[in-house]
Structures are given as structure tokens and as C-alpha cells.
Amino acid sequence: MEQEALYQLSRSLQKWILESAAYTRAQIKQPLTVNIKSGPNDLVTNVDCANQTFLAEKIKTAYPNAQLVGEEGAGEVPDDWQQGLTFFIDPIDGTMNFVKQRANFAIMVGVYEDGQPLFGIIYDVMADQLFWGGTQLGVFENETALKDAIDNPLQEGLICVNTQMMVTNELHLQDILRQSSGVRIYGSAGITFAHLVKGQVLAYISKLAPWDIAAGRVLAETLGFQVLQFNGQPVSMMQKEGMIIAPKQAIHEIITIMNDLNP
Amino acid sequence: MEQEALYQLSRSLQKWILESAAYTRAQIKQPLTVNIKSGPNDLVTNVDCANQTFLAEKIKTAYPNAQLVGEEGAGEVPDDWQQGLTFFIDPIDGTMNFVKQRANFAIMVGVYEDGQPLFGIIYDVMADQLFWGGTQLGVFENETALKDAIDNPLQEGLICVNTQMMVTNELHLQDILRQSSGVRIYGSAGITFAHLVKGQVLAYISKLAPWDIAAGRVLAETLGFQVLQFNGQPVSMMQKEGMIIAPKQAIHEIITIMNDLNP
Structure with missing residues (x-):
């Protein structure tokens, strides 16, 4: 994508996400309609659906040839998603936190061009922290440029x-945790990516x-x-899959332990 | 304690903790001196020690007859702590978060009179959220009164x-978690109590x-x-011990599962 078009995409997505967030904040004091998806701890609310519809319409209008993948509706990733522009939408990431905490959830969009990471945006709505950027832009928290990951050991x-x-203890995960400084569980991929890109979490x-990974992957890889x-x-x-996000040294250590590759 | 004296204690502790926090924020961009205590994940920094000294001196001057228990120094709880006023100080709760995240830690003081909860204060320094109060005062987040816990089931x-x-899986903890809405791990007792008193976490x-529990217990019980x-x-x-903080219904469910009391 040409630089001017990328700037335009960045400005548009920031604007649409902030509009979605304003709606979300207005709804947060109202009773929510909460429905169960795959099980009692997999939820969707009326706000998830409204945000999905709003963002999808804005994107479809501005990018009529783009493909859309969203957590709520159009959840199938098309086989040809690596052709042209594809937008992955997570209208409320961390819906359990949204329902139980009214905080610690995110609105996220990740954009890929011919299968390559182009632009990612994660908004921690209640903390008003916007994480955005891509390989051609760098990564920002609001208007502040974030630093590259420090290649620390586990x-x-x-x-x-x-x-x-x-x-x-799948794949010796408890061994991995014992070799680290400790475990944190935040209940939202977007909030976890926010900690990663700020350097507060290593892996x-x-x-x-x-849709959990699309935006965060762009920011993290950048x-x-x-x-x-x-x-x-x-x-x-293409589907839900196991993955590790970490700098070079730690990811090597983690994969070595997971796959019993210690000499 | 008379009401006017309690108001004075509340005002003084708020002032001293905000002064400690200002010092902590100023230090947070400097290199820290980090020492290991019981193991590599049990840390103490120069800021923990400076805050402990500062708070202990202020309290000792204003309350010369009070007893002091602190995480850093004077860590032994005296046998007669239930006589008169006792202040429990945690100068940086969540030191690992302080070191690795430069956020998500708290300064805490809990005050007991003749062994009974009198006043608690927890300051989430980087979020600028002050949780304070006691049975005679109610509980506040900054200037906003917090609501009583909702007696939800697990x-x-x-x-x-x-x-x-x-x-x-100590005491069937994994069974307990499976019956809940999910697990969160924040890495600081103070930050966890902040979520509890805001109603964002049930147990x-x-x-x-x-010193981990003293302030939070006052707020939670209130x-x-x-x-x-x-x-x-x-x-x-008197010592580090296992405990549950939860409203009536959930704590009954948890204790029943832990102690195999199901009929």
C-alpha cells in the first residue's frame, strides 16, 4: 500500500474505533444482553454485535473490495484471505472482563495485505490507551512511539x-513458568498485547x-x-491455534522446553 | 477511636502515602537497586526500603505508642499486637510488577485497634487510584463511595x-476454578483487593x-x-497463612469444596 493510503487507513481506523468506544462507554452503565456461545464462559453481548456491525459497515464502505473476518459473524476465514486487503475485527476482546469488570477489554482491528501484516490497532477502552501501527509506521501508544522488545531470557x-x-501442564508449560519471573492472567488477548508492547510482559x-491475534501480531512483530x-x-x-509471542531468545527457550529439545 | 481522631488518622495516612507515591513515581525512571529475598522471584528494591522508612517515621512521630509491622524490616508481628494501635505497612506491594512493569503495584497501610480492623488504605500508584476507609467511615475510591459486595455464587x-x-491443585483449587467464571492473576495483593472492592473480582x-492482607481486610470486611x-x-x-476473601455465598462454596464437605 502507498504511504498516503496507509496514513488514510490509519486515521480512518482510529476514528471508527474511537466512535465504537464512545458507544461502548455509553452502554457500559446500562444492563447488557449477554448470550452464551460455546459454553458458560464464552460470552457475547449486544455491544459486541453493535460494534461488529458498525466497524464492518465503515470498512466495507471505504474498502469495498476488502475481505472481512470478525469474531461476531463472518467468523470463517476465507481460503483466499491472503489475496488483497483483509480486515480482522474483534469488536470486544475480553467479553468476560467487559461483563464482569466493565473494564480490561479491547476493541481490535488487524489489517493484512496479500497475507502480510500491514496495520494493527488495539484500544483499551476504559484506560483510554490506543496501541496502533505497523511495519511502515512504527508502533505507538496514543502519540508516543514504543521501543523495540528487549531480547531478555525467559x-x-x-x-x-x-x-x-x-x-x-500441556507441553511442559509449568516447567516454562517455573523458569520465568512469574505468571499473569489478564483475561483478554488485547490487554495482554498491550502489556507486551509496553515491555511489561516478556511472553x-x-x-x-x-481475530484475537491479528492486530497484536502486527504490533508485536513490528x-x-x-x-x-x-x-x-x-x-x-486460518483457525484458533496454539502460539507463542516472545522475543528471539525467550521464544527459543520456550519452544525447546515444549518440544523436549533439551540436549 | 473517637471520630475526630479517626478523621485525623485518615487524612494523615492519605497525605503520607501520596508523598511516598510521589517519591516512587520520581524514582521509577531511574535504575533500581534490586535485591533478592527468599528466592529469585521475591524481590526488594531501594524504593521499598525508602518508603518503609518514610512511612514508619511519620507514623512513629504522630502515634508514638503504636506498634509497627512492615514488610521491609520489623516484619515480626509482636505477640501483643492486639493491644492498642498497630500499623501494618507494605511500602511496595507487588515488587515484581514494580520492577518488571513499572506499574500495577500498591502502597498499603492497615490499622488495627485492639486487634479490630480500624482503617485501611491501598494506593495503586500508577493508576492514581486511592482505596481507603473502614467500618466507621465506609470505603471510597478516591472521593467516590464504593458499594457493598454483591453476594453472588461462585x-x-x-x-x-x-x-x-x-x-x-492444592485443596481442589482447580475444581473451584472450573465452577467460576474464570481466573485472573495480577501479581499484587493490593491490585487484587482493588478489583475486589470495585466488584470486578468475586473471590x-x-x-x-x-502486611499483604491488613489494609485489604479492613476495606473488604467493611x-x-x-x-x-x-x-x-x-x-x-500473625504469619503468612492461606485465606479466602469472598462474599458469604461464594466463600461457603469454596470452603465446602476445599474441605470435601459436599454431602
Whole structure:
């Protein structure tokens, strides 16, 4: 994408997300309509759906040829998503936090061009922190440029994890955690990515859907984090899959332990 | 304590903690001196020690007959702590977060009179959120009165836990978590109590030292939470001990599962 067009895309997405957030904040003191999806801890509310519709309409109007993938509706990733522009929308990431805490949730959009990360935006609505950028732009928290990831070893960093993987010790996860500075669980991929790009967390190990990862992957890779499957392969962005987000040294340590590759 | 004296204590502690926090914020961009205590993930910094000294001096000057218990120095709880006024000081709660995140830590003081909760104050320094109060005052977030805990069942709430207890499934903790809305781990007792008193988390299950619990216990009990050992007995405040903080219905469910009391 030409630079001027990219600037335009960045400005537009920031504007639409801030409009979505204003609506979300207005709704937050009202009773929510909460529905269950795959199980009692997988929720969707009327606000998720309204934000999805609003963002999808804005994007469709401005980018009529683009493909859209969203958590609420149009959730199937098309086989040809790597052709042209694709927008991945998460209208409320961390819906349980939204429902129970009325905080610590995010609105996220990740944009890919011919399958390559182009632009990512994560808005921590209640903290009013906007994380945005891409390889051609750099990464910003509001108007402040963020620094590249520090390539610390596992023992120097906090790790965010998937609760279920930790409880079942999947892929020796408990060994990995014991070698780190400790565990944090925030209940939202977007809020976890916010901690990662600010340098507050070293690594994130979880099973994430394409809309959970799309925006954060753009920001994290731009800052020098790697985003890999548990076997060290690139992520597919086609389905929910296990992945690690960490700088080079720590991701190597994590994959070594996960796959029993210690000599 | 007479009401006017209690107001004075409240004003003084707020002032001293805000002064401590201003010093902490000024230090946060400087290199820290970090020392290891019981193990690599149990840290103390120069700021912990400076805050402890500052707060202890202010309290000693204003309340010369009071007893002091602090995380950094004077850590032994005296046998006669239930006589007269006792101040429990945690100069930086969540030191790992302070070191790694430069956020998500708290300064806390809990005051007991003849062993009874009198006043508690927790300051989330970087979020500028001050939680304070007691049975005679109510509980406030900055200047806003907080509401009593909602007596929700376990399945309606998020649970904060001790990582080690969760990993080892101590006292059937994983069963408890499966019956809840999910797990959050924030890495600081003070930050966890902030979520509890705002109604964002239903229960907190951990092993906590007297300075970890002293301030939060005052605020939580004032709002209708119970604070009990795993066997349902009152906490001793004499040593690090396992405890549950939750409203009546959830704490009953948790203790029932922990102690295999299901019929």
C-alpha cells in the first residue's frame, strides 16, 4: 500500500474505533444482553454485535473490495484471505472482563495485505490507551512511539498464559513458568498485547483465534517479537491455534522446553 | 477511636502515602537497586526500603505508642499486637510488577485497634487510584463511595488465585476454578483487593503475609466480604497463612469444596 493510503487507513481506523468506544462507554452503565456461545464462559453481548456491525459497515464502505473476518459473524476465514486487503475485527476482546469488570477489554482491528501484516490497532477502552501501527509506521501508544522488545531470557520476564494449558501442564508449560519471573492472567488477548508492547510482559502463550491475534501480531512483530506456533512454524491465521509471542531468545527457550529439545 | 481522631488518622495516612507515591513515581525512571529475598522471584528494591522508612517515621512521630509491622524490616508481628494501635505497612506491594512493569503495584497501610480492623488504605500508584476507609467511615475510591459486595455464587464471578496453589491443585483449587467464571492473576495483593472492592473480582484465594492482607481486610470486611482461613477459621494476622476473601455465598462454596464437605 502507498504511504498516503496507509496514513488514510490509519486515521480512518482510529476514528471508527474511537466512535465504537464512545458507544461502548455509553452502554457500559446500562444492563447488557449477554448470550452464551460455546459454553458458560464464552460470552457475547449486544455491544459486541453493535460494534461488529458498525466497524464492518465503515470498512466495507471505504474498502469495498476488502475481505472481512470478525469474531461476531463472518467468523470463517476465507481460503483466499491472503489475496488483497483483509480486515480482522474483534469488536470486544475480553467479553468476560467487559461483563464482569466493565473494564480490561479491547476493541481490535488487524489489517493484512496479500497475507502480510500491514496495520494493527488495539484500544483499551476504559484506560483510554490506543496501541496502533505497523511495519511502515512504527508502533505507538496514543502519540508516543514504543521501543523495540528487549531480547531478555525467559528467567527475566513475566509470562501470560492460557489457564487451561497451565492447569493441565500441556507441553511442559509449568516447567516454562517455573523458569520465568512469574505468571499473569489478564483475561483478554488485547490487554495482554498491550502489556507486551509496553515491555511489561516478556511472553504470551495461548490458543488464539485469528481475530484475537491479528492486530497484536502486527504490533508485536513490528517491535521485534516473534509469533510462532508451538512447533516453531509460522501461524496460519486460518483457525484458533496454539502460539507463542516472545522475543528471539525467550521464544527459543520456550519452544525447546515444549518440544523436549533439551540436549 | 473517637471520630475526630479517626478523621485525623485518615487524612494523615492519605497525605503520607501520596508523598511516598510521589517519591516512587520520581524514582521509577531511574535504575533500581534490586535485591533478592527468599528466592529469585521475591524481590526488594531501594524504593521499598525508602518508603518503609518514610512511612514508619511519620507514623512513629504522630502515634508514638503504636506498634509497627512492615514488610521491609520489623516484619515480626509482636505477640501483643492486639493491644492498642498497630500499623501494618507494605511500602511496595507487588515488587515484581514494580520492577518488571513499572506499574500495577500498591502502597498499603492497615490499622488495627485492639486487634479490630480500624482503617485501611491501598494506593495503586500508577493508576492514581486511592482505596481507603473502614467500618466507621465506609470505603471510597478516591472521593467516590464504593458499594457493598454483591453476594453472588461462585459461578457468577472471577477468581484471583495463588499460582502455586493452582498448579498443584492444592485443596481442589482447580475444581473451584472450573465452577467460576474464570481466573485472573495480577501479581499484587493490593491490585487484587482493588478489583475486589470495585466488584470486578468475586473471590481471592492465596497465602498472604499480615502486611499483604491488613489494609485489604479492613476495606473488604467493611463492604461485606468475609476473610477466612481455608478451614473457615478467622485469620490470625500473625504469619503468612492461606485465606479466602469472598462474599458469604461464594466463600461457603469454596470452603465446602476445599474441605470435601459436599454431602
